[in-house]
Amino acid sequence: MRRVAVIGAGYTKFGEHWNKSLRQLSTEAGALALEDAKLEGKDIQALYIGNMSSGHFIGQEHVAALAADQSGLTPIPATRVEAACASSALAFRQAVLSIMSGKHDIVIAAGAEKMTDITGASALSTLMGAGDQEWESSIGLTFAGLYALMAQRHMKDYGTTREQMAMVSVNNHKNGSLNPLAQHPFEITVEKVLNSSLIADPLRLLDCSPITDGAAAVVLVSEELAKRFENPIWVLGSGQASDTLALHNRNSMTEMLSTKVAAKIAYGEAKLKPENIDVVEVHDCFSINEIIAIEDLGFCEKGQGGKFVEDNKIARDGERPVNTTGGLKSIGHPVGATGIRQIIDIVKQLRGTYGSLQINGAKTGLALNIGGSGATAAVHILGREY
Amino acid sequence: MRRVAVIGAGYTKFGEHWNKSLRQLSTEAGALALEDAKLEGKDIQALYIGNMSSGHFIGQEHVAALAADQSGLTPIPATRVEAACASSALAFRQAVLSIMSGKHDIVIAAGAEKMTDITGASALSTLMGAGDQEWESSIGLTFAGLYALMAQRHMKDYGTTREQMAMVSVNNHKNGSLNPLAQHPFEITVEKVLNSSLIADPLRLLDCSPITDGAAAVVLVSEELAKRFENPIWVLGSGQASDTLALHNRNSMTEMLSTKVAAKIAYGEAKLKPENIDVVEVHDCFSINEIIAIEDLGFCEKGQGGKFVEDNKIARDGERPVNTTGGLKSIGHPVGATGIRQIIDIVKQLRGTYGSLQINGAKTGLALNIGGSGATAAVHILGREY
Amino acid sequence: MPYKSSVPLFWRLKDAKYSLVGTKCITCNQVFFPPADFCPQCRRKGKIEKFQFSGNGEVVSYTVIRVAPEGFEKYVPYVVAIIQLDEGTRISGQIIGDINKVEIEKRVKSVFRRITEDNDQGLIHYGIKFEIVD
Amino acid sequence: MPYKSSVPLFWRLKDAKYSLVGTKCITCNQVFFPPADFCPQCRRKGKIEKFQFSGNGEVVSYTVIRVAPEGFEKYVPYVVAIIQLDEGTRISGQIIGDINKVEIEKRVKSVFRRITEDNDQGLIHYGIKFEIVD
Ligand SMILES: [Zn+2]
């Protein structure tokens, strides 16, 4: 199969961009990626964009054509991919497949979401479009509620503690304090998490990723072209899987089958094991999800995720650095942009030139992006060499 | 490059399905395609679904996972693709690319839309999500309005007549009267079109495709597997292109650059010319669009589309049969399902076993699916042989 | 907002939402709630019939919603749980009554209550909730 | 409904929507309305500045909307046109006045008028419309 490499990457400042629209954010991220790749717009042969719910957030569908239009990239094929909060990891994957297929050689993959033009309550309701509207949203469940259900059961079955969940947020904020593009680039304490307001028991405000505007983009090229670029980062594995939309239809609430299946495929393609991964990005939309993800990705035994966090193994200088640039919690979570933002942070770590954010010697990285309460999961493994 | 064939196809009855939800329609179409292919659910390796605006129509995003879930296909990768009314042709294309890439060998590509759970006015507004919300929807433009602007200019520049547009609808209804799955399977007359109520001058009600619920699905396989199936229909060419989202930003309003670019690519890949195409499906969301499409696809000179229709060349027994099973006008237009419905009608014609709908001797077919007012176009050429 | 209620939607789901009527595959005896149109295990060989659930079950997990989505603001705090129904499937539902009495593994039974009001359409939505069985 | 107006959106577009302020690339002299942040031709070499349009132009095409989307129902029938602005770009806009006087190639000038009301938010939206110059 034809190999694919990332040769350009960039994301906008994440935050509340009351002065910038979705079209401006997308264009800005695209320009960052192109500049990074030292390419011109005319070099790009296709565009993929992940976006969850522009229809609700800004009343606009058809955002791939919009992004191509605003970036002066028409008439190239422009395709929007949606899978709730996993939209842009899937857009990335389609870009990879389109190059593997031989149809294209240079493709831009982006993700963008503009969430702050509507009220917070309305944004929460919009996000529940990722769950089952007939059987979950309809009874008053929220996204925090779904992850709270997982947390309660994880605590019951494995003795995971409230404090361990808080430590996830503390770690990610500590890392995010180094990241100038993060929405909340400051440190917090376990105490602060435990004293923040309850959202859905046992989850508190500081267990939850924020509502964010932002965009991210990468440029991908085929094996043959990659050699012409400085420091290409290779896509070693791409796994994607689905599960039931409603949480209640799954046998287990403390693991995600979709993550496990996607990870197995990605590890298989990359010919790597969990212990070979140097830097990790996981989907910490809620603190409990980072614990579940660490387990499902095989970095520790099932049920030991809380302990793994408590033992500081996820720290930047720990055994398995996780969310080294702040995660969804500190950087922010523009839902359609997060998947590619994660991949960009892996790419920058693997290049070895990430300044104060650099984890020294990182040669392989993994990014896990999750849609909804786990009905979609995508795992990408990248490497400096193949 | 690896070749891809369609080996299963089916669409639901199109119409107002007040007793069926999006999930039911999707599952039904998937089952039809699998049965037609004589495959089991466990044989399917990935799912793509085109859907424009389930977020607005039914308050549900993440519909690819939902479709996989409801059809018992989890944990396979499930990906939603959106490009307004061209959503499912793009889903089809991603399915093709995923097989060409070598990642998958058997993939299901579907399209579905449930439009009648909300009021007609609300559905019209939702459809304008395909246009530019900041600069078109905001001043009161509708979709009929956008195509009316094209029609006015086409009439002025090329002398296209009101009657010629009416004849498009008459032809499509005549063909649709043979199609048991059509929403409006009856014949109409030019007079009836000209006496129907004005929607956006010069377009009248019977120039416009209806609001429809429906779903369509195909099963695609790789070259190696295709040989095990009866009567595979080959994907000979796949072209996709974009244009500015807003109609006013284009140099010409009487042709679609996106169609011309996509067609050029598809003809090139298929090594065929317009005169080699036996059956054609075009996107007649409004009658004028069929005339513009016939010109842009090269079946006649620019400006001669009206005359081409008037001379009955698009009839089932004409020089170039177009929309032989009813088109969007008579079959209905569930926006996210239309692109694959068109491909299915081409596949069934090429198999040569389409009963009373059969166009005898059809060996090659082309389907043109358009998103919005032309910001996306996808052209697929299929053939009995390659 | 995404949770979109419509008259046809409620009509389609009325047996399930009002009376806990699901389905059962009589080929393999699996039961489904929400009602499934076909059995993912038996597929074409499955035979689906209506099936009445008793509404009795057990709490698998629960949470207290304190920040509600649109339409539910005035009901906070309220308990949402995943219930294992005795007949063999799971469902999400609210648990009414004393919040402090809710625990994982407690027994519940179903009751019929108001769920929410839809301000856009002036509709009041009713459906199944649960209460703890002492 | 998809056309979503919000205070930040209106704030972002106020110069354009209220005063026909677009942009111009002073590298290649191309003008943009709606305002573009960067020049698709010159790209990184482009230099974008604000640019005031006169509001004078010509009808490229027009239609009469008789079935309106949400929020515009009470204004039907109304004319929507694509206008070629004299400075060199095109825009969609309503044309006010006698419907029968509207024709392709007629001259227009811009006026400031109410566009629609947003019942959800109680906002009245104003903006540029056009009228035929006799
Ligand atoms: Zn069964």
Ligand SMILES: [Zn+2]
């Ligand atoms: Zn310029």
